[in-house]
Amino acid sequence: MSPIVLGGIFGFIYGFLLQKGDLCFVSAFRDWFGFGTTRVLRGIAAILIVAILGWGLVLTAGWAPLSRLWIPSFGYNSLLGGILFGIGMTIAGGCASGTLYRCGMGYVHFWITLAAMGLAYLVFGYTFDPWVADYWFKPLRLWKPFTFYTTFGIPYILTSVIVVLLLAGLMTRNLGLTGWVDVLRESLGDLVRPWQLLRKKSWDTRLVGILIGLTVTVHFALLSAWSITTSEARISVLLVKPLVGEDAIGSNTYFSEIFLGYPQLQLGAGEVLIIFMIIGAFVASVLGGVFRVRPPKLTRVPNAVFGGFLMGFASRLAPGCNVANVISGLAGLSVHSILVSVGIAVGALVVSYYLYGGRLVRPWRIGMGA
Amino acid sequence: MQGGIELKSLKADKILDVKGEVCPYPVVMARKALAAMPPGAILLEITDHTISTETVPEAVQQEGLAEVLGIMEEPAGVYHIYMRRQ
Numbered sequence: 001m002s003p004i005v006l007g008g009i010f011g012f013i014y015g016f017l018l019q020k021g022d023l024c025f026v027s028a029f030r031d032w033f034g035f036g037t038t039r040v041l042r043g044i045a046a047i048l049i050v051a052i053l054g055w056g057l058v059l060t061a062g063w064a065p066l067s068r069l070w071i072p073s074f075g076y077n078s079l080l081g082g083i084l085f086g087i088g089m090t091i092a093g094g095c096a097s098g099t100l101y102r103c104g105m106g107y108v109h110f111w112i113t114l115a116a117m118g119l120a121y122l123v124f125g126y127t128f129d130p131w132v133a134d135y136w137f138k139p140l141r142l143w144k145p146f147t148f149y150t151t152f153g154i155p156y157i158l159t160s161v162i163v164v165l166l167l168a169g170l171m172t173r174n175l176g177l178t179g180w181v182d183v184l185r186e187s188l189g190d191l192v193r194p195w196q197l198l199r200k201k202s203w204d205t206r207l208v209g210i211l212i213g214l215t216v217t218v219h220f221a222l223l224s225a226w227s228i229t230t231s232e233a234r235i236s237v238l239l240v241k242p243l244v245g246e247d248a249i250g251s252n253t254y255f256s257e258i259f260l261g262y263p264q265l266q267l268g269a270g271e272v273l274i275i276f277m278i279i280g281a282f283v284a285s286v287l288g289g290v291f292r293v294r295p296p297k298l299t300r301v302p303n304a305v306f307g308g309f310l311m312g313f314a315s316r317l318a319p320g321c322n323v324a325n326v327i328s329g330l331a332g333l334s335v336h337s338i339l340v341s342v343g344i345a346v347g348a349l350v351v352s353y354y355l356y357g358g359r360l361v362r363p364w365r366i367g368m369g370a
Numbered sequence: 371m372q373g374g375i376e377l378k379s380l381k382a383d384k385i386l387d388v389k390g391e392v393c394p395y396p397v398v399m400a401r402k403a404l405a406a407m408p409p410g411a412i413l414l415e416i417t418d419h420t421i422s423t424e425t426v427p428e429a430v431q432q433e434g435l436a437e438v439l440g441i442m443e444e445p446a447g448v449y450h451i452y453m454r455r456q
Contacts, residue, residue, distance in 0.1 A: 022420055022421045022424070024393075024421065026393065027393060027421055027425065030393070030394055031394075031425055031428065031429075034394065034397070034429070035397075035428060035429040035432045035433060036432060037425075037428040037429075037432065039424060039428065093392040093393045093394070094392070094393075105420070106447075107392070109390075109392050110392075201420075202420070202424075289446050289447075290420050290446070290447050291447065292418060292446065292447030292448070294389075294390065294418050294419075294447075295390055296390055297388075297389075297390035297391050297395075300390070300391065300392065300395070303392075352394075355394050355398060356394070356398070357398075
């Protein structure tokens with residue numbers, strides 16, 4: 001199957017599942033900090049557990065090369081970029097993936113957010129060489145790519161199992177074995193009624209998490225690591241191509257870098273994936289009866305514009321968004337992505353503190369229970 | 371969504387129409403409105419933000435601010451959340 005078709009299929013599945021679980025990373029962090037609920041965080045934890053085990057298995061079996069992992073060089077840029085991304089997404093009210101699935105649900109607010117992100121990619125491209133490259137990456141990005149998969153000299157799957165046990169141990173601190181069994185029984189029980197499930201308005205986030213974790217694993221084995229914002233940056237460049245001309249794009253250091261390996265300035269599998277994420281979310285919302293063109297509140301348009309712009313620009317500074325780092329990067333056990341993920345959580349914490357009037361609960365108590 | 375008919379017959383003491391608002395404003399505004407209401411008073415929040423049907427009840431119940439009486443969808447994609455101040 002061609003990569004373009006695969007990109008479309010995976011994009012559709014991601015969009016469909018994210019909508020069904022209403023799985024937004026902003027909600028995961030902000031609601032955990034704001035009033036201590038972990039409904040969405042549980043879904044993200046389920047994605048991670050399945051994806052880390054899945055990727056370990058894929059690498060061990062040789063179904064994907066180690067070079068397919070997304071492991072950038074890292075440094076202070078990772079943490080700072082993550083913080084800025086976390087601030088941007090919390091102001092906008094949706095992360096990179098949350099923005100896409102809500103575009104498919106008819107939210108005009110998130111179409112504005114997406115447009116602001118697109119503008120940010122272009123501004124980044126025009127400021128990259130020399131300013132951002134010289135004053136951000138050169139002094140801050142200090143260390144070479146690092147993944148824990150190659151640290152201990154043991155089979156990849158064993159590393160995965162150790163990491164998952166540590167993660168599960170942390171998450172079950174407030175939950176016994178019974179809780180885990182209940183979690184799995186509740187989540188998987190829905191699968192035996194597929195037609196009813198398709199029409200159900202919302203799905204248990206743990207079920208969605210498990211299904212996305214499996215999709216991320218197959219995606220990794222067959223095509224690539226899942227990411228969003230670099231593909232969105234390519235789409236932005238393609239949209240302005242008729243205005244600025246192909247030569248102007250070819251002579252831009254950053255734009256030519258992100259199109260490296262592309263035979264022409266055209267859509268690739270990653271870009272088709274983005275478009276189909278919106279389509280998948282649209283189909284899911286229509287099936288569930290929750291599609292509706294939702295006009296934005298005018299007073300919140302600045303949130304969409306400023307938050308979206310900051311989120312887009314920060315995704316280039318880190319680099320990577322919530323999906324590339326919190327999902328693909330953590331499944332790849334990349335130090336860069338661990339730092340970005342911590343940064344995103346810190347950024348979300350800072351803005352949540354302001355939004356909730358200084359009232360936050362104990363964010364260090366992670367629970368996986370209902 | 372539950373108890374559609376019973377919910378419809380409830381008389382809200384305050385109606386908060388937050389259609390068009392996205393997270394976290396439906397939660398922030400429900401909290402603020404409830405805090406200013408006397409115990410037993412009913413707040414009706416109208417939202418078209420799907421995730422608010424989870425986050426608003428979670429937030430107000432977690433803080434002991436209100437009891438959620440139910441959620442009614444009318445028309446499709448618009449949710450009426452009924453809460454009684456505690």
